[in-house]
Amino acid sequence: MEIKEFSPIEQVDIAVxxxxxxxxxxxIITLDQLEEMDFPTPPVIxxxxxxxxxxxxxxxxxxxxxxxxxxxxxxxxxxxQPWWGQACTxxxxxxxxxxxxxxxxxxxxxxxxxxxxxxxxxxxxxHFWNLRGKNADITLLRPQLEERLAKHHYGLIILDPAYKVxxxxxxxxNGEIADLMNEFESLAQSSGAAIVVAHHFAKxxxxxxxAIDRMSGAGAWARDPxxxxxxxxxxxxxxxxxxxxxxxxxxxxxxxxxxDYPMMHxxxxxxxxxxxxxxxxxxxxxxxxxxxxxxxxxxKTFAEVVKDAETCLKxxxxxxxxxxxxxxxxxxxxxxxxxxxRAEAA
Numbered sequence: 001m002e003i004k005e006f007s008p009i010e011q012v013d014i015a016v017x018x019x020x021x022x023x024x025x026x027x028i029i030t031l032d033q034l035e036e037m038d039f040p041t042p043p044v045i046x047x048x049x050x051x052x053x054x055x056x057x058x059x060x061x062x063x064x065x066x067x068x069x070x071x072x073x074x075x076x077x078x079x080x081q082p083w084w085g086q087a088c089t090x091x092x093x094x095x096x097x098x099x100x101x102x103x104x105x106x107x108x109x110x111x112x113x114x115x116x117x118x119x120x121x122x123x124x125x126x127h128f129w130n131l132r133g134k135n136a137d138i139t140l141l142r143p144q145l146e147e148r149l150a151k152h153h154y155g156l157i158i159l160d161p162a163y164k165v166x167x168x169x170x171x172x173x174n175g176e177i178a179d180l181m182n183e184f185e186s187l188a189q190s191s192g193a194a195i196v197v198a199h200h201f202a203k204x205x206x207x208x209x210x211a212i213d214r215m216s217g218a219g220a221w222a223r224d225p226x227x228x229x230x231x232x233x234x235x236x237x238x239x240x241x242x243x244x245x246x247x248x249x250x251x252x253x254x255x256x257x258x259x260d261y262p263m264m265h266x267x268x269x270x271x272x273x274x275x276x277x278x279x280x281x282x283x284x285x286x287x288x289x290x291x292x293x294x295x296x297x298x299x300k301t302f303a304e305v306v307k308d309a310e311t312c313l314k315x316x317x318x319x320x321x322x323x324x325x326x327x328x329x330x331x332x333x334x335x336x337x338x339x340x341x342r343a344e345a346a
Contacts, residue, residue, distance in 0.1 A: 045077060045156055045194050047087040048252055049244065050227045052155055055184055056196045057162070057222075059215040060231030064240060065259050066198040067100065069231075070158050071108055072116075072263045073196070077156050078126035079119040084242065084257060085266050091155025092125040096145075098164035102130045111262035125152070137167025138183040146190050154193045159184075162197040171217035181224035205277065211243035231257075233276040235286070240264070241272045269330050271323070285313055290323045291332050291342055299339035 029037070042052040050056050060066050076083035080090030097105055105128060113119060129148070149157065159165065162180075169176035188195045202216040211230045212222045222228060228245040238259040244252040254272035257264040271287050285293070294300075294308040302324070309320035324340055327333035334343050 043089055043091075043155075044249075045089050045091060046073075046083060048249055049086055049229070049246065050194050050196070051248060052089075052091070052194050053188055053192055054194050054226035054248065055181070055188060055224070056194065056227040056229070057215070057225045058196065058198050058229050058231070059201060059221075060198075060240065061201045061233060064231050064233070065264065066200075066231070067160055068108065068112075068259075068262060069264055070160050070196065070198060071095065071105075072112055074126060074156070074158055075109070075112055075116060075119055078124045079122040080124075081116070081119050081122075084264065085255070089155070090122070090124050092127075092153060093156045093158070094127040094129060094149070094152070094154050095158045095160065096129045096131060097160060098131050098134075099161055100130075101132060105130060108262065115262055125154075127152070127154075136165070137169075138165035138180060139167065141165060142183055142187060145187060149187075149191050149193075154191060156196065157187065157191060157193045158196045160198045162199045171221075174218040174220045177218040177220040178224065181220060185224075212245050234270060234272075235274045235276045236267075236270055239267055239270060241275060243272075269332070271326065273319075273322075285315075287323065287327055287330070287332055289313075290315075290320075291327055294320070294323075295327075295333055295340060295342040297342055299336070299341045301339055305340055 042054075044050070045052055058066055058070060073083050073088075074093045074095045075081075076088045077091055078093045080088055082088060095105075100108075163171065165183075166180065169180055171177060184195045184197065199215050199217075199221060201214050211232065212228065214230055214232060215221050222245070226247045227249075230243040230245065231240040232243065233239075234241050234256055236256075236258070239256055240259075241254055241256050243254050246252070256267040256270040256272050258267040258270075269287060271285075271290075274286055290309070290313065293312045294305045300308075302321075305324065306317050306320045309315040309323070310317075315323070324333065324335070328335045328340075332343055334341050
C-alpha cells in the first residue's frame with residue numbers, strides 16, 4: 001500500500017480540519033506591567049554565545065569537521081570545560097545523531113576523551129541517541145523526541161545534521177525553513193534546553209559573501225537562530241575563521257581554529273581576515289607576512305608602519321592598525337611610546 005506524504009502546509013490543513021487548535025496566545029501587556037514581571041535571564045551555556053532555551057546553528061563547508069566540533073561541544077558542556085576558548089556551564093547534554101554509525105560515534109568520543117584529559121571524571125549526564133537510518137520529517141519526529149526527552153532535564157540538545165530532518169521541505173524555500181525552525185523552537189520550549197544544529201555552506205566561493213549569507217538555502221536559516229557560528233576556510237590548511245552572528249549578546253571578535261585530530265584548537269597567531277580565496281583574487285597576508293613587510297628590529301612610528309603597509313601590501317590604515325594590535329597581543333611585535341618593532345620570535 002502506498003503511503004502518501006503530506007507537505008507542512010497540508011499537515012496544518014489536516015490538523016485544522018480535525019479540530020486541532022493552536023495554544024492560547026499570551027495577553028497584551030503595558031510597559032509598566034513588563035517592568036513588574038519577573039523574567040530572569042536564562043543561564044549562558046557557552047559564554048558570549050548561547051543562552052539556555054535558545055537556538056544555534058554551526059555552519060561550515062562540507063567536511064569541515066562540524067560533527068567533530070559538536071561532539072567536542074557536547075563534552076565541553078557536560079564537563080563545564082571551555083570550548084574554543086569560551087567558558088561553558090556544566091549541564092546535561094544529549095547528542096542526537098542522524099548521520100554517523102554508532103561505532104564511529106564511539107571511536108570519536110574515545111579519541112576526544114583521550115585528548116581532553118581535563119574533562120575526565122567530571123561529566124554531567126552526556127547521552128547519545130543514535131537515529132541513523134531513522135531520520136524523518138522533524139514534524140513527525142518531534143512528538144517522539146519530546147516524549148523521550150521529557151524524562152531527562154537536558155540543558156543542551158544537539159541535532160546533527162539539520163538536513164536529515166528536513167523531510168520534504170525545500171532548503172531553499174523560506175516558508176518551509178521557517179516551519180523547520182518553528183519545530184526546533186517548539187522543542188526548545190518544551191524541553192527548556194538550548195538547541196544546536198549543524199548546516200552546510202552553499203557551493204562556490206564562500207569568502208565573497210557576508211558571513212551570514214554563506215550557509216546554503218533560504219535566508220530563514222540565518223534569520224531565525226539566536227546564535228550562529230560560521231566556519232569559513234582560512235588560507236592556512238586545516239584552519240577556519242570563526243564568525244559569530246548573535247541576537248542576544250555582543251558579537252565576538254573573529255578568531256581562527258585549526259583542525260588537529262581529534263578536535264579544533266584555537267590558532268590565535270593567525271589572521272582571521274586571511275580567508276581562502278580563488279587564486280585569481282588577492283589574498284590577505286598572514287600576520288608573519290605583515291610583520292616581515294612593515295617591521296624591522298628598530299622602532300618605527302605608527303605612520304611609518306601604515307605607509308609601508310599601504311605601499312607593500314595595499315592595506316588601509318584601519319587594517320594595518322588591526323594587524324599591529326594582533327601582532328603585539330600575540331608576541332610577534334613589541335610596542336612602546338607609539339613605536340613598533342619586530343619581536344625576536346617573529
